[in-house]
Amino acid sequence: MPTTCLVVMGVSGSGKSTIAALLADHLDWPMAEADEFHPESNIAKMESGVPLTDADRGPWLRRLRDWIGERAASGQSTVVTCSALKRAYRDLLREAETRVLFVHLAGSRELIAGRLSGRSGHFMPPSLLDSQFADLEPLGEDEDGIAVEVTATPEEITNAVIAALDAPVPD
16 A cells, blocks of 8 residues: 655744644654754754754755655655755655655745744744745645645644545544
């Protein structure tokens, strides 16, 4: 049976962790938070308000890709949170030996900034939001994935994603 990895992507504050957890729970698939794959040097840069470079992101994305591939090799479909802002980053994740489907949680800068202003306990400061929007390359028409606006409730967003996957929607 073929495996799939759902990569819940978007800028910081778009709801990746919340939606990924709901999807993983509904689908009964293991979930990984890409933030947990960052080396300490990346976390230190972000905590100090310095945006990551493509060179910083390379090893992080390869570790995540390898985790996806290892699970797929054992027959497991997975859900992953990852900003995956640029096509090149998504291309690297697509190197895993499985179907990698992207779920782009899209929202306006104003909406996301409002969410970030109320968030605490995360190493990604709101001051880096502009750099994330500057890097964001929406999914191309040839990319396997869907975009979902984050103005709905988490449950509605999750149900929309599941419906797009032709999976049963919970009552």
